[in-house]
Amino acid sequence: MAKRIMTMSEPGIKLPPEFVTYFYTQTLDHFNYKPESNATFQQRYIMNNKYWGGPNASSPIFVYTGDEASITGIAAFAGFIVDLASRFNGLLLYIEHRYYGDSVPFGSKEEAFQNTSTLGFFSSTQALADYAQLIIDFKKNISAESCPVIAVGGSYGGMLASWFRLKYPHITIGALASSAPILYFDDITPQNGYHVVATKDFRDTSESCYNTIRQSWSEIDKVAAQPNGLQNLTSIFSTCG
CATH class of the missing domain: 3.40.50.1820 (Alpha/Beta hydrolase fold, catalytic domain)
Structure with a gap:
């Protein structure tokens, strides 16, 4: 060896x-x-x-x-x-x-x-x-x-x-x-399976938290649709390159 x-x-x-x-x-x-x-x-x-x-x-x-x-x-x-x-x-x-x-x-x-x-x-x-x-x-x-x-x-x-x-x-x-998608393959697990599990985790912890996060997506879409929207989002969330 x-x-x-x-x-x-x-x-x-x-x-x-x-x-x-x-x-x-x-x-x-x-x-x-x-x-x-x-x-x-x-x-x-x-x-x-x-x-x-x-x-x-x-x-x-x-x-x-x-x-x-x-x-x-x-x-x-x-x-x-x-x-x-x-x-x-x-x-x-x-x-x-x-x-x-x-x-x-x-x-x-x-x-x-x-x-x-x-x-x-x-x-x-x-x-x-x-x-x-x-x-x-x-x-x-x-x-x-x-x-x-x-x-x-x-x-x-x-x-x-x-x-x-x-x-x-x-x-x-x-x-x-x-956090292992052991069966996350075609025709075995629904393709939205991860999102369903993650959503359930948040909702089981706090209904208010679940609703806040759910509503945030439409707000993010609104900002992204504005001039320089994606750049503004990058600055707000400090996303990586």
């Missing part, structure tokens, strides 16, 4: 010292037997064992299934998983999704994104297999084969966590998917 510690590459993000960064030599293609399938790339992951009870106690390992972002940013802001570790004496493992952050195959983003032959390895299926291989080797490396694994993720990462539980039930005993 090749690994090495490195400093954080993202400007403005400084993780506490208990978050240690490593690299794992990951398989490029988990499902074919072509010569290029033997290629590898360096996949970044972060470990935090501050609260871990150790392998002899069969303490849990909480794995954050990385999504479409740098893993250091996720580790810096996903505080809930740290709360889980402190409560259940768990070990934290954050795995970066292939093609994001520093986990880019073919040596550079220019090479990785240049054509369909290199982008063909950029899929959720391959990412799930990455997590499976890394977790198995990681547990073996720290003599924690008996420790249960719980996958955790949010949004797309939550979808990955739930799919990981379904696809690799022998590796993880459960998954926590936060």
Whole structure:
């Protein structure tokens, strides 16, 4: 299990010292037997064992299934998983999704994104297999084969966590998917499903809040229809470029 510690590459993000960064030599293609399938790339992951009870106690390992972002940013802001570790004496493992952050195959983003032959390895299926291989080797490396694994993720990462539980039930005993549109596909879930759920949340909390927000859309439309309306809205709400 090749690994090495490195400093954080993202400007403005400084993780506490208990978050240690490593690299794992990951398989490029988990499902074919072509010569290029033997290629590898360096996949970044972060470990935090501050609260871990150790392998002899069969303490849990909480794995954050990385999504479409740098893993250091996720580790810096996903505080809930740290709360889980402190409560259940768990070990934290954050795995970066292939093609994001520093986990880019073919040596550079220019090479990785240049054509369909290199982008063909950029899929959720391959990412799930990455997590499976890394977790198995990681547990073996720290003599924690008996420790249960719980996958955790949010949004797309939550979808990955739930799919990981379904696809690799022998590796993880459960998954926590936060704000994850697991079934949000054509002909499975109504296309306005998100709006219905969000509206219900506001309305259940406050009927007045629900009515205020609902009425605000017509006011926004009125401002937008005026000369320089969109520019004015951009200034009012400080929207991004």
